[in-house]
Amino acid sequence: MQGGSCHRDIITIEDVSFSYEQKQVISGLNVSVKERDFVGLIGSNGAGKTTLLKMIVGLLKPDQGKISLFGEPVSRFKHWERIGYVPQKNAFNPLFPATVREVVLSGLYGRSKLFSRVTKAEASKAEDAMLAMSIEDLADKRIGQLSGGQQQRVFLAKALINNPALLILDEPTVGIDAETQENFFHMIRHMHQRHNITFLMVSHDMEWVRSYLGQEPIQMNGKLRFYVKHSHELENCVENDLTHSLKDLRKSMDRRASFVF
Structure with a gap:
């Protein structure tokens, strides 16, 4: 999945295989995701989509092969704050005793500082993120009290x-x-299109995937299909801070239609 040669690898997957018990799910997978690629991952149930994501974020280890993030092997990777990960909704325990604000703040702490003392700057970042996702009025509600769409916005x-x-x-x-x-x-x-973000998304929405990422997959492995759109020419965005930009986007979307999950 090569973009321009000047763009660095964000995810590198080299000869990766994975099995559950005796059933091989992924075999000999080689993928390179460049900076600012948008990769759509499509496949039937059991194709290994979620398994691959879990290996990329270090929750599962491949049987063989190597995965690197930003040029660093996953096993040694420390900068998890550079990665945003939204797992499947059904992976979440609705009885988890945390408020919306606490869940959003946990995105700042990485894996070692969960529920540390919150600074004013951190609290301000959380408010911005909640405003961007139109969930500021839910800040003190327990996450388990929310609808599925509201929970997705929190995550x-x-x-x-x-x-x-x-x-x-x-x-x-x-x-x-x-x-x-x-x-x-x-x-x-x-x-x-407007921010320096690389995307990897599992989706069942073939219509959207093909309309934005192209009609044909760039790569296939078993039942996995990879659709890719390069966006290496960054469009100008007046506001470079993502949450501020999304708040502005929210305002424009609110004017044309209600942004309700």
Whole structure:
């Protein structure tokens, strides 16, 4: 998945294989994702989509092969704040005893500082992220009290709070209505075209994938299909801070239609 030669590798997957018990899910996968690529990952149930994402973020280890992030092997990678990860909604425990604000703030802490003392600057970042996702009025509610669409916005705010360089989305529009999906895709197109973010998204929405990423996959491995759009010429964005930019986008979207999950 080569972009321009001047663009660095964000994700490098070299000869990776993975099996559950005796069933091989991924075999000999080689993928290179360049800076500011948007990669759509498509495949039937059991094709290994979520398995691959979990290996990329270090939650699973490949049986063989190597995965690197920003040129560093996943096993040694420390800068998790550079990555926003939104897992499948059904991976979340609705009884998790945290408020929306706490969940969003946890996106700042990486894996070692969960629920540390919050500074004023951190609290301000959380407010910005919640405003960008239209969930500021839900800040003190328990995450388990929210609708599926509201929860997705919370997890997006958590993933975006650090202005990530890599955003990984695992079927982010499952369980939300058509209008909300349209607004979501409008938002991530804006993010891809105007900000220095690389995307890897698992999706079942073939219509959107083909309309934005192209009609044919650039690469296939078993049942996995990789659709890729390069966006290496960064469009000008007056506001370079992602959450501020998204707040402006939200205002324009609110004018044309309600942005309700």
